[in-house]
Amino acid sequence: MATSKKRRLLERPYEEGPVGRPAETDRSGEQPVAVSIIVPCRNERTAIEPFLCSVLRQQAPPFEVLIADGRSDDGTRQILERFARExxxxxxxxxxxxxxxxxxxxAIAAARAPIIMRMDCHTQYREDYIAECVRVLEETGASNVGGAARTRPAGFRARLFAAAYRHxxxxxxxxxxDENYEGPIDTVPYGCWRRELFDQIGMFDEMLVRNQDDEFNLRTLRAGGRIWQSRRIVSWYEPRTSLSxxxxxxxxYGYWKVAVIRKHRIPASWRHLVPGAxxxxxxxxxxxxxxxAAIGIAKLAILGAAAWVAVLSVYAVSAASAALLTISQNGPAASxxxxxxxxxxxxxxxxxxxxxILAAARNQRAVPARAADITR
Known part of the structure; x- marks a missing residue:
């Protein structure tokens, strides 16, 4: 494809910036890279091109983008093939x-760089994202670095979903x-690691359909590593805008969190237990x-009913109060x-x-479809 056609691919309504390029070919014929970007995806036809345009505009050291496509059948593969050709x-x-x-x-197995960085198709990245991840990794000596889970919603519905996501x-x-937090943390979105970390603690757990990043971060911490969040690392995630x-x-997330807890005999954070309780x-x-009531213990029945009403009332008041505090940013509909x-x-x-928990108690090996089907 001619240079002018390549430029047209990138002339989209996303942040401007130079196109990422690997260095000149070395003697072996390979293009040396400083960073390997790894991206899992499946059926992301509407998201993959904006994502790639965002990544290719990065002002960064030479990098490669490795997209592990999960047998997409919606046209995603054709878009990826086009970008890979050009x-x-x-x-x-x-x-x-x-x-x-x-x-x-x-993607990790195919990566050639000493630094490996995960990215997500439903996220846009500031043009210095890769460079800042590398700088923070070097400056802090942390095992994994990343930025806060920011959002940049477009439209009324998306703003409400984004407000709930970050509340x-x-x-x-x-x-x-917390966009203002800088320091050690138990997990960060995506992740940026030195290659040797995978040699030390292993790869992502392929038994987990979800929560594989949380489990990897927990393993990192338990091995004595550090995870660091920096205000300088900026990206914008697009939360789901469908209730279903x-x-x-x-x-x-809840289903697979149990598998992580069973594996390590401890939750990464006690907040993970609250929704289940x-x-x-x-x-x-x-x-x-x-x-x-059936066995005639009236006092217990009354006490249980009162406790149930109290739990729901406290939750309803807490949720309503939390929503009301956001009206100035999100409008009356937020309430x-x-x-x-x-x-x-x-x-x-x-x-x-x-x-x-029930599946674990029954030693159930078959995973129900509702816990395994990855949909957007």
Missing amino acids: YPNVKMLDNAARFTSSGLNL PFSCGGALFH ALFRQYFQ FVAMVLGLPLTVGAA VALPVLFAIYHVSYGLGFLSG
Whole structure:
């Protein structure tokens, strides 16, 4: 493709910046790179081109982009093939297993650089993102570095979903949602690592459909490593804007969190246990009331009913109060929409967590489709 046609590919309404290029070919015929970008994807036809344009504009050391495509059938592969033909530092890998963890490991195995960095198709990156990750990794000596989970929503609906995504009430006050925080942390979005870390603690756990990044970060910390969040590392994630997709996503997060806890015998954070405990109370107290009434223990039935009403009342008041505090930024609709979105985050995660516990208790090997199907 002529230079003018390449330029047209990149002349899109995204942030301007120079196109990332690998260095000159070395004697072996390979193009030396300082950073390997690894990207798992499947059926991302609408997101993959804006993502690649964002990455190729990076002001960064020479880098390669390794896209592990999980057998996409929506046209994503054709877009990737086009970019791979025209940009020598873009390569498509065939992720036959289709899951994120297998795609990450496939890309790591193919990576040639001493620094490996994960990126996500549903995120846009400031033009110095790669360079800042490398600088912070070198300056801090951390095992893994990243930035806060920022959003830059376009449109009314997207703003409400983004407000719920980053609100402390929905995420339990996780520091990686705090744009102003700089320092050690238990997890960061995506990740940037030195290659030798994978030699030391192993690759991503391919038994996990979700939460493989959380598990890897927990393994890093337990091996004595450090994870660092920097204000200088800036990207903007696009949260889901469908109620059903959001529910499926967080159900799966809850379900697979149990597998991570079983593996390490400890949660990465105690906040991961709260939604499951909440849902267990909401579902369990009515059963207690019914059983107590059936066997004639009136006092227990009354106590259980009062406790159930109290739990729901405290939650409703807390959710409404949290939403009302955002009206100045998100408008009056937030007072109605955000409590609903908060409930979806917590109930879906809690149900997934309880389902994971039941599956573990039954020693269930087959993974239910609702916990395995990766959808956007």
